[in-house]
Amino acid sequence: MDRTQMDQYHAILENIEENLPYLDVDALNKTLEAAFTIKPVRLKWYLVKAKLMLKEKKPVDEIIKFLSNKCVPCYLYDYVDEYLELMSILSQIKGDYLEEQRYLYQLQKMKKEFLGIEAGCDIIEKEIVRLQEELTHETVFSKELMKELAHLYYISGNIYLYLLWSTVAKEAYGSLKEENWEWILEKLNVEYYFERLTKEDGTFVVITTSSKDDLQCLLAAKALKALGKKVFVLNRPTIWEGNSNKEELILASIKSVEERDGIQYASVYYLHTEDSYMDTRGALLEYIAEKGTENGLVTVLASGLLIDQMAMEKEMKPRLERLTESDGDYLEENIAVGRFGNYLAYIGNIYQTSKEEVESALYKKPSCRFSLIIPCRNAGETLYYTLKTCLYQTFQGDYEIIVSDNTEMDWEGETPTYKICQRLQDPKIKYYRTPRNLSLMKNFEYAYLKAEGEFLISMGADDGILPWALEELNTIIEKDPTRPIWLWNEAFYKWADVDDRLMPGAGNAILVCGVGYKRGGNSSYFYSPKGVFMDSFSHFEKMYFLPQLYHNSGIHRSYLATLYEKTGVLWAGYSQDICMAVTIANVEEELAFIENVFTITGISNVSIGANCRVGNHELTQVSMIEKMKKTFVQGWRVPGYLERLFPIVDSQIGGLYACILYAHGIGAVPDEVLERADFRAMYERVLLELDKQDILFDAKVHRLRYAMSLCKEELVEWFDQNMYGRLFMPEKVIRKPEEEKGSLEDLIKIEGKLI
Incomplete structure (x- = not known):
């Protein structure tokens, strides 16, 4: 490869x-702006720009925010x-001071892990052990020792x-003081963990x-x-040391409590034979959840490595779930947080209600024929x-429209969604207001649980349903009342004000219907979903038939x-639609498809799916991560070890693969x-789907390269030999049709002189 x-x-x-110390700010900014037109923009560009911002005496917080998400420090x-x-x-x-030392520790730890260089991280780890030993012998924890140990945990990424x-x-x-809490509480599901710490009730394992x-776990238990x-x-x-009877092994562990x-x-016992390994941790978790709690749910603290390992065991799926994200496998010996036990109790905590209330909602009898569900x-x-499309129906029976408003909790006064409903x-x-900022998936789950219809249909806040859809669906359902799931064709509508970044043709509304609609022409066919699912690995469009x-x-x-009884969860994945499609395709033997159009899928500037599939081209754009940050705190799916093989990188096909790994999880x-x-x-499909003009392209590619190293080392070799050059070869972006493509040197000139 020519580099x-x-x-x-x-x-x-x-x-x-x-030249940063020698040239004036305007000249440097002009040069960097020219370099920004060379795509993809690499991490080095952001580092130079940040140093220039420092020279300009920009606020430090602004520089740190500028650098956020530009690097993936999971490997060197x-x-x-x-x-x-x-x-x-x-x-x-x-x-x-704590952040300063945390970044230095992270670098030292990576050098030790990936280069074998002994570094200062060992000194910090020895000091942690010393403090842990001191605290172990205290009956009343001293303020200074607690503070010192907490600070070292922070520095070491624990x-x-x-x-x-x-x-x-x-x-x-x-x-x-609550030092450095804010960014931690913004991480996935940490608010859930913090609530478990600060609420009166709760069982921890x-x-x-x-x-x-041993020491850090013993002290955590005492804390x-x-x-x-x-x-x-x-x-x-x-x-x-006894015989190989599994039941005897488990009983001995339970009696040891x-x-x-x-x-x-x-006591945890393990039995290792030539063919298998088993230990009693899972059985003990089941025993504790059943006998040691009121709602069948416990919060788990263990190393990230152990939670991932246990969660992959067949008998643990999906009752054990990792809740806090991995910051890099070289930090996975640190403590992570998980939950084990009853899923309905878990989401009851999220929705600030009880397991019994959630069960009641799940199993309640319908009170009307249809529910049209709009989480927004x-x-x-x-x-x-x-x-209005939901209200203008020819169906004469009883139906309801559920609107679940997930607008930010800090919104002052009546929300726009509420005003529209009024x-x-x-x-x-x-109209329902969510009890807190929910993830997209949990808003769907919350809305479905509120619905009281016999037949449930959901849509987005920019979608529509045809006027006769409910009437014709009612006729079909009456002919086959026991069939649980029906699919149909959908039309597509682009709203006129959609940004060109999402879809070309701003100013024009477009309606597309791939198949002709024929009122009353509701023939249907039945098929096995597993074949369609397997085809979707290389043809994403097959997802529309699931x-x-x-x-x-x-x-x-x-x-x-x-669905809950078959899988143990409801809306628990990364996306509200594709995760559900993949899951149902693998737990059902037959599906029914109506060869007619009943709904319209819309795309507007607020469409989350559309925004997630496009990258940011300008530094001033607000990323979807930033827009959705307030929803991270409760109920997100955190990828375990296998699920990290396909990180979310704003790729449609990559999102599908992540959902497949979730369904396996x-x-x-x-x-x-x-x-x-x-x-x-x-x-390869995911990499080639990424947008080279995306300002996070460099970080996304390296996130995928790291994922390959977790999968197979030969994949990294293949990437370095075949993909690296294709993806990172610098290209000038032509902003105007009349511009001609020039060399790299042509771009980095001020007043005709090459710097």
């Missing part, structure tokens, strides 16, 4: 960097070390133990892995006890017209309970499907 142009690109940026690739060093310097300027010990210290000595984490929690500790496994100083301890967030004027003043419209439970299909209300997709999958072809 000449790539080396030249980086040489140009390094040349600009060397070009300029990651420089990124971490710069972030440490910026934190130092800001006066944030942030969930940091949050635990900071909470204990705050409860005991209310004067302590702390699981030790080896002698290395949880200090917060008034019911705590169980599963000791590290010891070999079972004993209380010491207000904490329940249990910050809905615009399109919702008004969506609702404008229409129709008793069919039932039930997404979102504007292309509907279900009998009783199927919600069936809950036990719906069998192992054989992944064993037969051509991962190289899958990675």
Whole structure:
């Protein structure tokens, strides 16, 4: 592979960097703007730009925000070390000692992990052990020791133990400040964990892995006890000396549970034969959830490695779920948070209600024929017209329209969604405000549980339903009343004001119907969904022939309970539609498709799916991650080890692969499907679907390259030899048709002189 142009690109940026002290700001900005037209924009460009911003005396927080998401520090690739060093310097300027040291530790840890270089991280880890040993012998935790240990946990990336010990210290000595909590509480599901720490009730299980984490786990249990929690500790496994009877092994573990100083301890036994390995951790979790809790749900603290390993075991799916994200496999020995047990109790916590209330909603009897369900967030004027299509139905029976408003909780006054519902003043419209900021998937789940119709159909706030759809669906359902799922064709509508970035043709509304509509022409056919699902690996459009439970299909209300009983979850994946389609395709033997059009799929500027599939081309654009940040705190699916093989990178086909791994993670997709999958072809499809003009292109490609290293080392070799040059070869972006493509040197000139 010829790297000449790539080396030249980086040489140009390094040349600009060397001239930072000597050239005036305007000249440097002009040069960097020219370099920005060379795509893809690499991490080095952002580092040079950040240093220029520092020279311009821009606020440090602004520079840190500018650099966010531009680097994926899960392994050492070009300029990651420089990124971490710069972030440490910026934190130092800001006066944030903990962040300064955290970035340095992260760099030292990566050098040790990937280069074998002994670094300063060992000193910090030894100091943590010393402090843990001191605290172990204290009956009353001292303020200074707690604070010092919490700070070292923070620096070493053990942030969930940091949050635990900071909470204990705050409860005991209310004067302590909540240092560095904000960014941690914004991470996936951390607010859920924090609520479990600070609410009065709750059962925690702390699981030790080896002698290395004995101390931190023992102390975590004591910290949880200090917060008034019911705590169980599963000791590290010891070999079972009895016979190989599995039931005897489990019974011995359960009988070993004993209380010491207000904490329940249990022995974990393992049995290792030539053909298999088993231990009793899973059986103990089941026992504790059943006998040691009121709602069958426990919060789990264990190393990220152990939670991932246990969650992949067949008997653990999907009752054990990792809740906190991985910040890199080299940090996976740190404590992560999970949940084990009853899913309905889990979502009851999210919806601020009880397991019993959720069960009642899931199994309640219908009170009307149809429910049209519209989960929305910050809905615009399109919702008004969506609702009008729902109201203008020829169906004469009883139906309802459920609107679940997930607008930000800090919205002052009446939300736009509420005002639109009020404008229409129709008793069919039932408005619900979500109890907190929910993820997209959880808003769908919440809305479905509110519905009382016999047949349920959902759609977005920019979609529509044809006037005679309910009438004709009613006729079809009456002829085959026991069939739980129906699919149909959908038309497509582009709203006139859609940004060209999402779809060309701004200013023009477009309606497309792939098949002709014939009123009353409702012939249907039956098919096995598994073949369609397998075809979707290489043909994404096959997804439209699987039930997404979102504007292309509907279900009998009783199927919600069936789905829960078959899979153990409801809307628990990364997307509200594709995850559901993949799951149902693998748990149902037959589906029914109506050869007619009943609904209209819309695309507008607020369409989350459309926005997620396009990258940001300009630095001033607000990313979807930033827009959705407030929804991260509760109920998101966090990828386990296998699911991290396909990270979410704003690729349609990549999103499908992530959903397939999710469905495997809950036990719906069998192992054989992944064993037969051509991962190289899958990675190639995703990589070639990425947009080179996306400002996060560099980070997304490296996230995928790292995922390949988790899958197979030969995939990394294939990527480096065949894909690296294709993806990263610098290209000038022609902004105007009359511009001619020039060399890289032509772009980096000021007043005709090459810098």
